Amino acid sequence: MLGKRHVYCLLIVFLAFFSVPMHSWANTELKQEGRFVDVGDGHWAKNEIDFLAHAQIINGYQVGQTSVFRPAQSVTRAEAAKMIVSALGQTEWKDGTLSFQDIPANHWARGWIARAVQLGIMGGDGTANFRPNDSLSRAEMSIVLVNAFSLPSKGAAVEAASVFKDTTGHWALAHINRLYYHGIANGRDGQFFPKDAISRAEFATLLARTINDQFRLPLPDLIEQGKTNIQGTVTTATLNVRQTPAATGVLVGTLQKGQVVDVYDLNGYWAKIAYNGQFAYVHKTYLKLRNIAGSPVKGRIIVVDAGHGGKDPGAMSGGANEKTIVLEVAKFVKEKLEKAGATVIMTRETDVYPTLQDRVNIAKNNYAEMFVSIHTNSATNTSAKGAEVYYDSSTNPNGEESKKLAQYIQEEIVRMANMVDRGVKNSGLYVLRNNSVTSVLVELGFISNAEDRAKLTSAEYQNLYAEAIYQGIVKYYTSQ
Ligand SMILES: [Zn+2]
Numbered sequence: 107m108l109g110k111r112h113v114y115c116l117l118i119v120f121l122a123f124f125s126v127p128m129h130s131w132a133n134t135e136l137k138q139e140g141r142f143v144d145v146g147d148g149h150w151a152k153n154e155i156d157f158l159a160h161a162q163i164i165n166g167y168q169v170g171q172t173s174v175f176r177p178a179q180s181v182t183r184a185e186a187a188k189m190i191v192s193a194l195g196q197t198e199w200k201d202g203t204l205s206f207q208d209i210p211a212n213h214w215a216r217g218w219i220a221r222a223v224q225l226g227i228m229g230g231d232g233t234a235n236f237r238p239n240d241s242l243s244r245a246e247m248s249i250v251l252v253n254a255f256s257l258p259s260k261g262a263a264v265e266a267a268s269v270f271k272d273t274t275g276h277w278a279l280a281h282i283n284r285l286y287y288h289g290i291a292n293g294r295d296g297q298f299f300p301k302d303a304i305s306r307a308e309f310a311t312l313l314a315r316t317i318n319d320q321f322r323l324p325l326p327d328l329i330e331q332g333k334t335n336i337q338g339t340v341t342t343a344t345l346n347v348r349q350t351p352a353a354t355g356v357l358v359g360t361l362q363k364g365q366v367v368d369v370y371d372l373n374g375y376w377a378k379i380a381y382n383g384q385f386a387y388v389h390k391t392y393l394k395l396r397n398i399a400g401s402p403v404k405g406r407i408i409v410v411d412a413g414h415g416g417k418d419p420g421a422m423s424g425g426a427n428e429k430t431i432v433l434e435v436a437k438f439v440k441e442k443l444e445k446a447g448a449t450v451i452m453t454r455e456t457d458v459y460p461t462l463q464d465r466v467n468i469a470k471n472n473y474a475e476m477f478v479s480i481h482t483n484s485a486t487n488t489s490a491k492g493a494e495v496y497y498d499s500s501t502n503p504n505g506e507e508s509k510k511l512a513q514y515i516q517e518e519i520v521r522m523a524n525m526v527d528r529g530v531k532n533s534g535l536y537v538l539r540n541n542s543v544t545s546v547l548v549e550l551g552f553i554s555n556a557e558d559r560a561k562l563t564s565a566e567y568q569n570l571y572a573e574a575i576y577q578g579i580v581k582y583y584t585s586q
Pocket residue numbers: 413414420421428481482
């Protein structure tokens with residue numbers, strides 16, 4: 107490997123001697139037509155490469171009549187010197203003195219390297235060599251970019267804490283973090299791969315981001331502004347990522363089950379996420395959304411459905427009726443969720459009867475993210491008692507999530523209201539199978555059983571049932 111510490115020291119020494127116009131290319135118009143036959147319309151770095159080519163920072167290679175860029179090829183140190191010097195608006199230093207043994211007088215990049223060394227952007231390897239044909243590592247690149255373009259610090263504290271799993275204690279940590287906080291580099295899967303060579307396409311992307319704000323990643327700036335308090339975990343096997351918030355939007359990629367994304371905005375059913383350095387959109391039905399600062403339910407849209415109502419009393423026994431009990435409990439649940447910052451939509455707040463389809467529609471029309479229906483059970487055998495929670499995995503695409511929520515709520519009800527545990531059950535109940543979001547139906551207890559009925563009709567227990575449902579929901583959102 108190269109003598110990186112030496113490069114680093116040289117850079118520090120020279121840093122004071124030059125300053126660079128940061129945004130000299132910011133207003134350059136993008137040229138859309140392709141220049142390189144191997145960087146087609148679908149190439150992920152096409153815009154950045156076109157921009158740099160238009161600005162005459164990169165040239166590619168001439169092969170017969172055509173130009174190629176060789177995007178996947180590693181950037182050599184000589185190539186990096188030329189690109190950076192060009193990007194700074196500087197020229198070759200043809201008469202510059204260079205004492206490196208491995209840069210002969212006729213080396214193609216001699217003038218560029220001489221200028222890079224003069225500007226303090228790059229140095230040798232600590233011996234008498236520059237190693238022009240060695241590939242540039244991602245850590246070296248970080249130092250070169252930060253220093254060449256005098257990227258300002260975002261604060262010592264943020265730069266000292268590793269953003270990536272594989273940069274803790276790394277000699278280039280501060281520079282790597284600085285690129286991250288400027289929206290220039292974001293690694294992959296939480297890692298930065300500092301020792302890896304950087305491809306020409308990757309280098310072009312990072313260089314374009316450095317010199318032109320419009321290519322920057324949205325992520326870090328928004329984190330600084332505190333706008334990324336929502337995280338989403340993908341709940342379906344494959345989730346389409348689209349360029350615009352519409353089912354007809356251009357497909358730009360897919361996310362896999364379990365992947366976690368930062369959500370920047372929610373509009374109707376569409377969640378705005380950062381994807382490959384651009385904003386993109388996914389359907390939020392397939393994201394488990396969670397508030398990460400403060401209560402996890404803050405901002406979540408939850409439908410609380412008190413069963414039955416109006417002409418439909420539900421189960422009746424011993425002078426009590428289901429519709430009245432479940433409305434009381436539903437009101438308590440609403441109060442607790444709202445106190446924690448959730449947006450709660452009730453399917454009914456009085457003694458009226460919405461149809462089952464009305465209840466499903468209320469959830470859909472309000473872009474609900476969770477549906478919780480509250481009921482009491484009944485049986486001809488009056489000894490039957492206890493609580494149970496239903497979910498559906500027959501047609502509800504969030505059956506697995508619904509089951510988790512059912513388990514959390516069941517656990518809390520059994521514990522807090524001291525109910526017999528009848529478990530959670532997979533059942534195609536109408537409001538569960540016709541909703542697409544995480545949905546459960548809670549049977550608090552048996553109105554037909556004297557012991558359960560005493561609890562169900564007690565204001566104290568009604569509040570306890572509600573607390574248990576609320577705690578179950580919070581636990582569901584808190585769990586990863
Ligand atoms: Zn019922």
